[in-house]
Amino acid sequence: MNSPLNTTPTLRLRGITRTYPTASGGLTVLKGVDLDIMPGEVVGLIGPSGSGKSSLLHAAGLLERPTSGQVMIDGEDVGGLDERARTRLRLSRIGFVYQFHHLLPEFDARDNVALPMRIAGHSEAEARRRAEALLTSLGLGERFTHQPAQLSGGEQQRVAIARSLANSPRLLLADEPTGNLDPTNSHAVFESLRELAKTTGVAALIATHNMELAGHMDRVFALKDGHLEERAAEAQAY
Numbered sequence: 246m247n248s249p250l251n252t253t254p255t256l257r258l259r260g261i262t263r264t265y266p267t268a269s270g271g272l273t274v275l276k277g278v279d280l281d282i283m284p285g286e287v288v289g290l291i292g293p294s295g296s297g298k299s300s301l302l303h304a305a306g307l308l309e310r311p312t313s314g315q316v317m318i319d320g321e322d323v324g325g326l327d328e329r330a331r332t333r334l335r336l337s338r339i340g341f342v343y344q345f346h347h348l349l350p351e352f353d354a355r356d357n358v359a360l361p362m363r364i365a366g367h368s369e370a371e372a373r374r375r376a377e378a379l380l381t382s383l384g385l386g387e388r389f390t391h392q393p394a395q396l397s398g399g400e401q402q403r404v405a406i407a408r409s410l411a412n413s414p415r416l417l418l419a420d421e422p423t424g425n426l427d428p429t430n431s432h433a434v435f436e437s438l439r440e441l442a443k444t445t446g447v448a449a450l451i452a453t454h455n456m457e458l459a460g461h462m463d464r465v466f467a468l469k470d471g472h473l474e475e476r477a478a479e480a481q482a483y
């Protein structure tokens with residue numbers, strides 16, 4: 246992972262700040278965040294509700310511009326890019342997973358995963374082939390033609406992960422990806438995600454309140470008073 250051939254972080258954040266205007270003045274939730282995530286690394290982001298985890302994911306995912314600071318994806322400083330270029334970069338290099346999967350109910354698992362590839366212009370055959378391969382690698386080889394309502398919560402979330410990886414992103418950003426699952430499913434979904442990160446080299450930043458899960462990540466950071474503090478991976482409390 247850290248060979249001389251590959252020392253460029255997939256995600257590099259430098260001095261990220263984020264201030265929201267509010268009726269009572271500016272609310273600064275990020276106060277200078279630095280972070281590097283290397284290819285294949287799975288990094289946890291913890292912190293109490295309101296500490297700024299989603300704000301950080303939105304800045305890293307080019308969904309919002311930070312108030313100040315630098316975001317680099319694969320060594321490319323995205324600060325100077327216009328909205329169109331940022332959108333292109335987001336679609337081609339970043340995958341998102343949310344607490345609620347937002348799968349299309351009338352599409353089966355395979356079509357839900359294939360859709361982003363069709364939108365990106367891949368052939369029908371290629372989109373299907375890759376959707377099936379992703380679903381199989383996530384343990385859903387027998388569920389291609391199930392619609393979301395015919396899948397368990399954990400299976401639905403695995404379909405959402407497969408969809409987020411459809412266009413081979415370099416960076417995966419997940420906001421409470423197992424937040425609505427029971428502990429067993431939560432662990433299984435996380436292990437699938439981790440396995441995929443290791444085999445594909447996608448770098449993952451995963452916000453979670455689940456300390457047990459955080460303990461299985463390569464590194465864990467806590468957001469505290471607007472700053473990141475690295476925690477021992479086995480730490481169980483913040």
Ligand SMILES: Nc1ncnc2c1ncn2[C@@H]1O[C@H](COP(=O)(O)OP(=O)(O)OP(=O)(O)O)[C@@H](O)[C@H]1O
Pocket residue numbers: 265266267272274292293294295296297298299300301
């Ligand atoms: N658009 C906005 N305008 C004003 N304040 C905002 C805005 N978005 C977020 N905030 C505030 O910024 C703080 C951080 O929010 P954020 O959603 O990043 O926290 P979080 O750690 O992800 O929380 P949770 O774990 O509950 O999802 C919160 O106090 C929130 O109220």
